[in-house]
Amino acid sequence: MLLGSIEAGGTKFVCAVGDENYNIKDIIKIPTTTPAETLKKCVDYFKQFPEMAALSISSFGPIEIRKDADKYGYIADTPKKNWSNTNFLGVMKDNFDIPMYWTSDVNGSAYGEYMNSIANHNPTRSLVYFTFGTGVGAGIVNNGEFIGYEGHPEVGHVKLKRAKNDEYFEGICPYHKDCLEGLASGPTFEKRVGKNGKDVPITDPVWDIMAYYIAQAVIQATLFIRPEKVVLGGGVISEPFLDKIREQFDKLFNHYLEVDDLKHYIVMPTVEDNGSATLGNFALAIKQYYKENIVKL
Numbered sequence: 171m172l173l174g175s176i177e178a179g180g181t182k183f184v185c186a187v188g189d190e191n192y193n194i195k196d197i198i199k200i201p202t203t204t205p206a207e208t209l210k211k212c213v214d215y216f217k218q219f220p221e222m223a224a225l226s227i228s229s230f231g232p233i234e235i236r237k238d239a240d241k242y243g244y245i246a247d248t249p250k251k252n253w254s255n256t257n258f259l260g261v262m263k264d265n266f267d268i269p270m271y272w273t274s275d276v277n278g279s280a281y282g283e284y285m286n287s288i289a290n291h292n293p294t295r296s297l298v299y300f301t302f303g304t305g306v307g308a309g310i311v312n313n314g315e316f317i318g319y320e321g322h323p324e325v326g327h328v329k330l331k332r333a334k335n336d337e338y339f340e341g342i343c344p345y346h347k348d349c350l351e352g353l354a355s356g357p358t359f360e361k362r363v364g365k366n367g368k369d370v371p372i373t374d375p376v377w378d379i380m381a382y383y384i385a386q387a388v389i390q391a392t393l394f395i396r397p398e399k400v401v402l403g404g405g406v407i408s409e410p411f412l413d414k415i416r417e418q419f420d421k422l423f424n425h426y427l428e429v430d431d432l433k434h435y436i437v438m439p440t441v442e443d444n445g446s447a448t449l450g451n452f453a454l455a456i457k458q459y460y461k462e463n464i465v466k467l
């Protein structure tokens with residue numbers, strides 16, 4: 171069986187096809203331009219694979235996931251220029267009459283990490299996957315299902331306690347200024363120190379400020395969800411930075427609850443080559459395929 175995956179991000183779309191063992195057979199990257207141009211390139215790509223049996227899309231958002239909503243399958247009101255109110259799933263449905271799954275980008279990644287833990291014979295039944303990049307978000311898998319009924323989680327916009335030495339930084343979220351995304355997304359480096367995060371040495375105190383905020387987000391996730399693991403992905407995250415986050419977590423959480431050794435509890439994604447969402451999409455596509463085909467029987 172051939173399965174399709176679209177990981178739709180703000181800067182690029184990753185389209186791939188794979189088999190039922192989740193081996194990637196073909197993959198391309200499409201720059202995110204206008205909705206019409208980008209979605210046409212996606213359609214053209216998948217038209218090359220007429221045997222594709224199911225497709226899963228994990229998209230940047232916010233997106234409408236309530237199946238009974240008029241705008242189910244749409245990218246809703248988004249700060250991403252031109253993309254508000256885009257009927258993403260509708261365009262794909264118009265072109266391919268196959269089962270389709272629709273979820274947020276971070277949910278796709280979270281599901282990929284969940285599937286990979288099963289493949290590695292060490293199932294993580296409950297996990298939170300955060301991404302810290304241009305924006306901040308989290309996907310949550312609990313016992314193989316996503317959390318969120320009225321919508322996908324919007325963890326990027328939780329409120330935090332401000333760090334000392336950072337009181338004068340306003341924050342960059344257009345809605346809240348100093349929410350998690352406003353204080354700890356990638357572009358905050360430009361605002362605080364005038365250069366890209368990848369050019370800021372890990373010894374710079376700005377990383378301690380970032381670790382303080384991200385550790386608070388991990389604590390909130392721990393208290394709300396009680397996951398087995400918290401996976402931190404995205405361009406801001408690196409192994410040396412993770413150590414700073416673990417240290418802050420340890421200090422702030424003060425062993426209130428028992429969690430796994432922090433080296434195992436707060437981790438980087440396990441799927442190589444940023445492939446978590448593609449793997450997650452393959453698994454969600456096959457799940458949707460069987461769901462729709464069993465209902466038909």
Ligand code: ZN
Pocket residue numbers: 326327343344345346347349350351352
């Ligand atoms: Zn916000």
